[in-house]
Structures are given as structure tokens and as C-alpha cells.
Amino acid sequence: MKKEIKTDYYDNFTCIAGKCSFNCCQEWKIAVDDDTYIKWNHLSLTKQNNDYIDQYVKQKDGTRVIALNEQKQCPFLNEQKLCNLVLNFGDEVLSETCAIFPRQIHEFADRKEYSLLPGCPEVVDLMNQQDKICFTKNLFDLDEDILLQIRTMMITIMQNQHFSISKSVMMIFYILLDIYQNKSVLKKEIDEYKDKAILKELSDTIDNMQFLSLDTFEENNELFLDIAENYRKQELYTSYLEPIAVIAENLSRDYDKRKVIVQLQKFDKQFSSYEKLFRNYLVVEIFSNSLMPESDLESLVVMIQWIAMEYAIMRHSIFLSWLLEEEKLSYTVVRNYIVVISRMMGYDQEDICEYLDKSFENLIWEWGYLALLIGAE
Known part of the structure; x- marks a missing residue:
């Protein structure tokens, strides 16, 4: 079994979703991995219509990413700053990036290393609390x-x-x-x-x-x-x-x-x-x-x-x-x-x-x- 190494506050992180002062669903590239791309092609955007999620994915710099709307936000983000995908289909429909962020995991031959990315304000708060x-x-x-x-x-x-x-x-x-x-x-x-x-x-x-x-x-x-x-x-x-x-x-x-x-x-x-x-x-x-x-x-x-x-x-x-x-x-x-x-x-x-x-x-x-x-x- 591989050793696991974490920053000791890693498990203290909790996403505060719509209460976040700096939403992670806007103003940057949100990657869509291959498995998620295939999965999304078989889903409707909402339960009420037949729009396919595939139309909201584009290629950028050789990577599939979610196409942001005019407000530079993920098109699945609602007015309450919650994800319509999760509300309609559950957490399992999320892409790898959305499911993991701000967690970062590196897997080596003998160990797995876990840390939290400072692109999230809650993570910065946790860092600031550590002596x-x-x-x-x-x-x-x-x-x-x-x-x-x-x-x-x-x-x-x-x-x-x-x-x-x-x-x-x-x-x-x-x-x-x-x-x-x-x-x-x-x-x-x-x-x-x-x-x-x-x-x-x-x-x-x-x-x-x-x-x-x-x-x-x-x-x-x-x-x-x-x-x-x-x-x-x-x-x-x-x-x-x-x-x-x-x-x-x-x-x-x-x-x-x-x-x-x-x-x-x-x-x-x-x-x-x-x-x-x-x-x-x-x-x-x-x-x-x-x-x-x-x-x-x-x-x-x-x-x-x-x-x-x-x-x-x-x-x-x-x-x-x-x-x-x-x-x-x-x-x-x-x-x-x-x-x-x-x-x-x-x-x-x-x-x-x-x-x-x-x-x-x-x-x-x-x-x-x-x-x-x-x-x-």
C-alpha cells in the first residue's frame, strides 16, 4: 500500500459553494476530461429540454474546456452560484477538475501526495490559520x-x-x-x-x-x-x-x-x-x-x-x-x-x-x- 502524505489541514477543507466570495466557476479554463465529455454527450442540459451539454464544450489550447458565457461564468452556474449539473444529475456528473478542485493529488510509484491549491479563498484562509x-x-x-x-x-x-x-x-x-x-x-x-x-x-x-x-x-x-x-x-x-x-x-x-x-x-x-x-x-x-x-x-x-x-x-x-x-x-x-x-x-x-x-x-x-x-x- 502506498504511503499518503498530506498537508495536515488538508482534511479540514470544505467547499462553501454559493457562499464563496470568489467562485471557482468563472473567469478561467474549466477542463473537461475525456470520460466526462463522453458522459455529457448522453445527457440533457436540464430535465426540461433537449439541449445537449456537448454544445457548451470547446477546444482551447489543445484541451476541451467549458465555454464561458458573456459574464465569463460557467453556463451551468445558476443565480444562487450553484451548479445546475449537480442539481439535476448529482455530483457524479462533474468533470475531474470540478470534482477535485482545489484539491491536488500527485501519485508516485511509492506514495500519493495531497495538497490544496491557493486558487481558492477558503484554502488561503486555512493557510493563514497555520502557525x-x-x-x-x-x-x-x-x-x-x-x-x-x-x-x-x-x-x-x-x-x-x-x-x-x-x-x-x-x-x-x-x-x-x-x-x-x-x-x-x-x-x-x-x-x-x-x-x-x-x-x-x-x-x-x-x-x-x-x-x-x-x-x-x-x-x-x-x-x-x-x-x-x-x-x-x-x-x-x-x-x-x-x-x-x-x-x-x-x-x-x-x-x-x-x-x-x-x-x-x-x-x-x-x-x-x-x-x-x-x-x-x-x-x-x-x-x-x-x-x-x-x-x-x-x-x-x-x-x-x-x-x-x-x-x-x-x-x-x-x-x-x-x-x-x-x-x-x-x-x-x-x-x-x-x-x-x-x-x-x-x-x-x-x-x-x-x-x-x-x-x-x-x-x-x-x-x-x-x-x-x-x-x-
């Missing part, structure tokens, strides 16, 4: 695989509160690149990266580096606009993206450097009050998305780059939203942008590699670029 992310099994007991050891090492660094979040990300990527360039690595060498003296030396080295906040700001601003472009064209997440995208466009043309530095400093003080939430978020991202059943060392490095980029864009989006009024940074704003950016950047590995290949000179970044992206706290 520290724990797992139903000790990750240190999973020592049969080098990639598992690397992932455990990364989680350990991210949970070390002696290091800021930004520094933790930089340290993780430095170590990953060192391992990647060596091509082969043994468990005892992974253990060396956990040594307190080595980590302190790396931490001190980063402390002695100079980081320019405006360079990080400009890079994050450009990346945010690039990621947001297609969603704006499709008029998705309009109420969240459009106001801050307008600000980002204005800032990309011209800005008062002294004023922005002061604003960044004020924002950072308020953003730091959510350190626990974002540390938990990054731990879960590393656990659930850095290592897939088909992963190798290169794909692990790529996924850490993507997670770092997602965090940077998330933080920048929250900064842009804060600029609208420059008042106290509310938990609701923070949670909403975690949800929105998580959904926008929830690509599969193939799409992530394609994006990085097109957008950057090399698939694997230099350490200095990630440091620029993350910046110092």
Missing part, C-alpha cells in the same frame, strides 16, 4: 530519492525564520543551481546544504550584496504586465487586474524615483505583517508543485523559478493595489490577489517551460536574475 505548515508524515523519512531530499531541504530553509522570505528563496536557488551544475549529487552532499554553518555563510554573503529596490520594482512591473496581458484581452479578472494594470502602465512610462522608494518602504512594512501567510504559501507551493511524478532535476529547478516568479508578481500586484489608496493593507486584498495570481499562473509544466523559453534568454536563469526578481527585504 507552520506540517505534514501527516515526516518528510525526513522519505530518504529513498535524491529529488525528495532536495525538496525537503528547500522546505526546511523556507521554514527557517532566521532567514527572510526573500533570502530563503535566494538561498534555495543558489543551492539548486550548485546541485544542477554538478549534474550528480549524493544524499550526504544534500545533508551538507542543511549544515547551519554553511547556511549562515551563504546568508552572510547575501547580506553583503547590494540590491536596488527600483531595479526589482521595474522588473516586477514588466513581468506583471506581461502575465496580465492575455487576461486583460479576454476581459478576465477585470475588477482585480484593470485598475492595477493601468497604474503599472503609467509607472512603466515614467515615475518619480524618490516617491516610489518611499512608497515601497511604507508598503514593505505593511506587507511584512503577512510574512507567516506567504512563508506558508511558499512551503505548500514547493511541496505540491516543485516535484511531480515525472520530474527530473532540471524540471525541479524550472518549477522553483516559476514559484519565485509567481510570488514576486503576487507581491507586486498587492503593491499596485495598495497604491490606489495607500491605506492599511487589508487581509481581503492580500487574499484576493493570492487567489487571482495563483489562477493566472497555474500552468502545467509544459506551458511553463514554453513561456520561460520564449520570455528569457535561457530556460535556467542565472542566480543574479532571480535575486533581481525577488529583491532584498
Whole structure:
């Protein structure tokens, strides 16, 4: 029997359906798997007419998805924000995506791993309630695989509160690149990266580096606009993206450097009050998305780059939203942008590699670029 590993709050999740502040049946691709597609062809849309569900399915980017209506919602969503499919035919008619979300399950040869995706506000609330992310099994007991050891090492660094979040990300990527360039690595060498003296030396080295906040700001601003472009064209997440995208466009043309530095400093003080939430978020991202059943060392490095980029864009989006009024940074704003950016950047590995290949000179970044992206706290 395979071992099962879960984030320890996994079984606490409950969908609140129509009461949800951020419905999962709108403004993004809802995949329709083959079995569901065949099943739907034998059903009527409602019990009162003969419309076939097949007409509500379209091909997009090589995948069958539900065709959203003019309101960018699933056509089966009713005014009470409940699913007409479930009301008429029961839960068994749902597609795999609808039935599982926000749960994420990865099945390996020797184990199954369970986590919850932050594209759901209830999941973000659960993350925020945890003092520290724990797992139903000790990750240190999973020592049969080098990639598992690397992932455990990364989680350990991210949970070390002696290091800021930004520094933790930089340290993780430095170590990953060192391992990647060596091509082969043994468990005892992974253990060396956990040594307190080595980590302190790396931490001190980063402390002695100079980081320019405006360079990080400009890079994050450009990346945010690039990621947001297609969603704006499709008029998705309009109420969240459009106001801050307008600000980002204005800032990309011209800005008062002294004023922005002061604003960044004020924002950072308020953003730091959510350190626990974002540390938990990054731990879960590393656990659930850095290592897939088909992963190798290169794909692990790529996924850490993507997670770092997602965090940077998330933080920048929250900064842009804060600029609208420059008042106290509310938990609701923070949670909403975690949800929105998580959904926008929830690509599969193939799409992530394609994006990085097109957008950057090399698939694997230099350490200095990630440091620029993350910046110092």
C-alpha cells in the first residue's frame, strides 16, 4: 500500500459553494476530461429540454474546456452560484477538475501526495490559520530519492525564520543551481546544504550584496504586465487586474524615483505583517508543485523559478493595489490577489517551460536574475 502524505489541514477543507466570495466557476479554463465529455454527450442540459451539454464544450489550447458565457461564468452556474449539473444529475456528473478542485493529488510509484491549491479563498484562509505548515508524515523519512531530499531541504530553509522570505528563496536557488551544475549529487552532499554553518555563510554573503529596490520594482512591473496581458484581452479578472494594470502602465512610462522608494518602504512594512501567510504559501507551493511524478532535476529547478516568479508578481500586484489608496493593507486584498495570481499562473509544466523559453534568454536563469526578481527585504 502506498504511503499518503498530506498537508495536515488538508482534511479540514470544505467547499462553501454559493457562499464563496470568489467562485471557482468563472473567469478561467474549466477542463473537461475525456470520460466526462463522453458522459455529457448522453445527457440533457436540464430535465426540461433537449439541449445537449456537448454544445457548451470547446477546444482551447489543445484541451476541451467549458465555454464561458458573456459574464465569463460557467453556463451551468445558476443565480444562487450553484451548479445546475449537480442539481439535476448529482455530483457524479462533474468533470475531474470540478470534482477535485482545489484539491491536488500527485501519485508516485511509492506514495500519493495531497495538497490544496491557493486558487481558492477558503484554502488561503486555512493557510493563514497555520502557525507552520506540517505534514501527516515526516518528510525526513522519505530518504529513498535524491529529488525528495532536495525538496525537503528547500522546505526546511523556507521554514527557517532566521532567514527572510526573500533570502530563503535566494538561498534555495543558489543551492539548486550548485546541485544542477554538478549534474550528480549524493544524499550526504544534500545533508551538507542543511549544515547551519554553511547556511549562515551563504546568508552572510547575501547580506553583503547590494540590491536596488527600483531595479526589482521595474522588473516586477514588466513581468506583471506581461502575465496580465492575455487576461486583460479576454476581459478576465477585470475588477482585480484593470485598475492595477493601468497604474503599472503609467509607472512603466515614467515615475518619480524618490516617491516610489518611499512608497515601497511604507508598503514593505505593511506587507511584512503577512510574512507567516506567504512563508506558508511558499512551503505548500514547493511541496505540491516543485516535484511531480515525472520530474527530473532540471524540471525541479524550472518549477522553483516559476514559484519565485509567481510570488514576486503576487507581491507586486498587492503593491499596485495598495497604491490606489495607500491605506492599511487589508487581509481581503492580500487574499484576493493570492487567489487571482495563483489562477493566472497555474500552468502545467509544459506551458511553463514554453513561456520561460520564449520570455528569457535561457530556460535556467542565472542566480543574479532571480535575486533581481525577488529583491532584498
